[in-house]
Each structure stands twice: as C-alpha cells, then as structure tokens.
Amino acid sequence: xxxxxxxxxxxxxxxxxxxxxxxxxxxxxxxxxxxxxxxxxxxxxxxxxxxxxxxxxxxxxxxxxxxxxxxxxxxxxxxxxxxxxxxxxxxxxxxxxxxxxxxxxxxxxxxxx
Amino acid sequence: xxxxxxxxxxxxxxxxxxxxxxxxxxxxxxxxxxxxxxxxxxxxxxxxxxxxxxxxxxxxxxxxxxxxxxxxxxxxxxxxxxxxxxxxxxxxxxxxxxxxxxxxxxxxxxxxx
Numbered sequence: 001x002x003x004x005x006x007x008x009x010x011x012x013x014x015x016x017x018x019x020x021x022x023x024x025x026x027x028x029x030x031x032x033x034x035x036x037x038x039x040x041x042x043x044x045x046x047x048x049x050x051x052x053x054x055x056x057x058x059x060x061x062x063x064x065x066x067x068x069x070x071x072x073x074x075x076x077x078x079x080x081x082x083x084x085x086x087x088x089x090x091x092x093x094x095x096x097x098x099x100x101x102x103x104x105x106x107x108x109x110x111x112x113x
Numbered sequence: 114x115x116x117x118x119x120x121x122x123x124x125x126x127x128x129x130x131x132x133x134x135x136x137x138x139x140x141x142x143x144x145x146x147x148x149x150x151x152x153x154x155x156x157x158x159x160x161x162x163x164x165x166x167x168x169x170x171x172x173x174x175x176x177x178x179x180x181x182x183x184x185x186x187x188x189x190x191x192x193x194x195x196x197x198x199x200x201x202x203x204x205x206x207x208x209x210x211x212x213x214x215x216x217x218x219x220x221x222x223x224x225x226x
Contacts, residue, residue, distance in 0.1 A: 044203070045217065105155040
C-alpha cells in the first residue's frame with residue numbers, strides 16, 4: 001500500500017525567500033510521485049512528477065523536487081517565493097502497477113509581502 | 114473551453130434530497146475519477162472508472178453511486194444527502210497506465226443543510 005505524509009499544514013514565507021514543502025512517502029514498490037497545486041477556487045494542476053528518469057525533477061513556475069529513496073522523501077522547493085505562489089500544495093504517490101493516486105493532506109503556502 | 118467540466122459549480126441542498134453531480138471531458142481519456150476534498154484531509158477517492166463498463170469503489174464510496182454514461186461523462190449521485198457530505202467534489206481524468214497525471218475539473222462545492 002502507498003501513503004504520503006506532508007509535514008506542516010500551513011507554511012508562511014516572505015516574498016523572495018526559499019520555499020520548502022516537505023513530503024514523505026511510503027510504498028512497497030517503486031513509486032511515481034507528484035506535486036499538484038490548487039489555487040483558490042480552482043481544481044488541482046500538476047506542478048511536476050517523478051517517474052524514475054531523474055532524481056531532481058523540475059516543474060512549472062520555478063519549482064523543483066528531489067527524490068531521495070534513502071529518506072523516502074520528495075520535498076518541493078523554490079529558491080525565491082512570489083506572491084502568486086500562494087496556494088495549497090498536494091504531494092501524491094502512485095504505485096508502478098496501479099493508476100490510482102493517493103494524495104497527502106495538503107500544505108497551504110502563504111507569502112508575506 | 115475547459116477540458117474537464119463539472120456542473121453545477123455550487124449547490125445547496127437539504128438532508129434527504131437526491132443530488133447528482135456531473136462531469137464531462139473532452140480530453141478523450143478512458144479513466145475518470147471522483148474525489149471529495151475536506152479541509153485537512155486532502156483528496157479522498159470515492160469512485161473510479163477505467164472505461165464505460167468498469168466502475169470501482171474508492172476508499173469512501175458509502176452513500177454515493179456513480180454512472181458512466183459514455184466515455185466522456187461520469188456522474189456522481191448522492192441518493193439521500195446528509196450534512197457530513199458537505200464538501201468540495203472534484204472529477205478527474207487520465208489516460209491508462211501507471212504514473213500518468215490526472216487532470217482535474219474546477220470542482221463542485223456542495224452544502225447539505
């Protein structure tokens with residue numbers, strides 16, 4: 001079975017500061033990992049995904065995430081936060097043998113001026 | 114035009130009423146999903162369908178039913194709505210196979226009084 005844990009339901013950073021959103025996963029088989037973003041009053045959209053091609057994955061809007069098997073982590077980072085990054089972020093996992101995606105509980109990112 | 118549409122976008126109803134939420138997609142995907150989102154719980158899978166004749170229960174299917182009328186249409190019904198079904202409901206689609214992203218509709222906000 002697969003699961004994800006997002007550490008911190010709410011993260012607040014200053015504009016221009018580093019963004020770090022934490023995600024740990026559990027999977028008995030090699031996982032596919034995703035980060036989705038949800039802007040207010042919208043559905044989720046894909047930021048990036050890990051499919052074993054490379055451990056450092058670059059996504060849209062300057063975000064990237066690094067797959068660390070030894071730490072079972074897939075943390076999301078962005079070097080410099082922008083006001084438009086304020087949203088809810090979801091980490092998700094899918095097993096290599098299935099199509100279902102298991103979502104974490106989400107982290108709300110706030111940006112301080 | 115949006116690739117995944119949901120109707121209605123907002124609905125307020127009373128306990129005991131039958132409610133249908135509809136989802137349509139123009140992406141040509143075989144697989145469709147229904148999720149509910151509750152604060153602090155992330156997204157939980159209600160039902161999913163891999164094609165018109167293949168419908169499966171998710172982790173929280175009690176109190177819900179679905180119908181896959183065509184490849185492009187997937188409806189979610191609440192036969193007798195109750196207040197704890199108040200939530201944000203999302204439809205999603207994907208192509209078959211592991212590791213493929215899901216594409217989300219804009220959501221339906223349902224309130225059961």
